[in-house]
Amino acid sequence: YTSYEDQSHIGLYDTTALLTDVNGLFRGQEFTGLDRISDNDQITVGATSRIIDDNNREQFVISLGQIFYLSDSQVTTAVDDRNRSALAGELDWRFDDSWFVHSAVQIATDNDKVERSSMALEYRLDATRLVQLSHRFVRDLSGETIDQFGVSASWPIGENWQVVGRSYRDLERDRSIENYFGLQYESCCWAVRIVAQRSLSNRYDVTGQQNTNEFDSSIALQFIFKGIGSSRSNRAMLEDGMFGYRQPYVLN
Numbered sequence: 001y002t003s004y005e006d007q008s009h010i011g012l013y014d015t016t017a018l019l020t021d022v023n024g025l026f027r028g029q030e031f032t033g034l035d036r037i038s039d040n041d042q043i044t045v046g047a048t049s050r051i052i053d054d055n056n057r058e059q060f061v062i063s064l065g066q067i068f069y070l071s072d073s074q075v076t077t078a079v080d081d082r083n084r085s086a087l088a089g090e091l092d093w094r095f096d097d098s099w100f101v102h103s104a105v106q107i108a109t110d111n112d113k114v115e116r117s118s119m120a121l122e123y124r125l126d127a128t129r130l131v132q133l134s135h136r137f138v139r140d141l142s143g144e145t146i147d148q149f150g151v152s153a154s155w156p157i158g159e160n161w162q163v164v165g166r167s168y169r170d171l172e173r174d175r176s177i178e179n180y181f182g183l184q185y186e187s188c189c190w191a192v193r194i195v196a197q198r199s200l201s202n203r204y205d206v207t208g209q210q211n212t213n214e215f216d217s218s219i220a221l222q223f224i225f226k227g228i229g230s231s232r233s234n235r236a237m238l239e240d241g242m243f244g245y246r247q248p249y250v251l252n
Contacts, residue, residue: 015033020086041069045068059095063090068083116138149169163182179198
């Protein structure tokens with residue numbers, strides 16, 4: 001419970017609504033920043049189940065939760081006539097030493113439609129050898145539908161050579177939105193890397209309108225001295241770009 005305070009005299013500068021994913025259900029606030037503090041009168045119900053192996057490692061985790069609103073919020077930007085939030089669920093599954101699945105979903109309770117979802121399937125042998133397939137969906141983000149599929153991979157092709165690649169495609173508009181390729185030679189003390197990428201620029205014109213049809217392309221040659229730059233340069237290549245690599249699972 002959080003009591004109501006009039007905040008209409010405070011401008012909106014960096015405030016936006018937070019996601020109601022599984023972790024967000026227990027956050028207690030609806031907004032980023034401090035321009036708006038939501039008044040709350042609600043109960044959150046959630047449950048988590050885990051399977052632990054003989055080595056005390058999590059093999060499977062599933063969580064479900066939902067917020068039940070006991071009264072309407074009086075903060076202007078938080079007014080919502082629903083009496084409960086979307087049903088949020090999350091799953092992490094290590095079904096082999098090298099295979100992992102992560103999935104998250106939010107289902108609207110007023111129409112039973114999926115509001116947001118994400119899924120990732122990863123095959124990982126070690127820090128340098130992995131392949132990941134991912135998909136994310138948002139039904140309405142500022143009036144647009146997000147429906148994207150991506151593949152990321154990192155693999156050694158010799159004792160000192162590493163290849164990293166990534167590609168993301170917009171299924172809603174049937175177009176590629178990012179392509180990334182990196183080739184690296186690495187020794188004990190230094191590395192040299194060539195990277196080529198093409199990605200959506202997301203520029204805004206002088207009127208504030210977003211241009212979603214322009215792309216940026218680049219080719220870069222980088223020299224890295226370990227101890228000055230990074231000792232995990234192949235991971236840095238994976239994390240570069242607009243849709244950098246993210247480990248999909250949170251198993252302990």
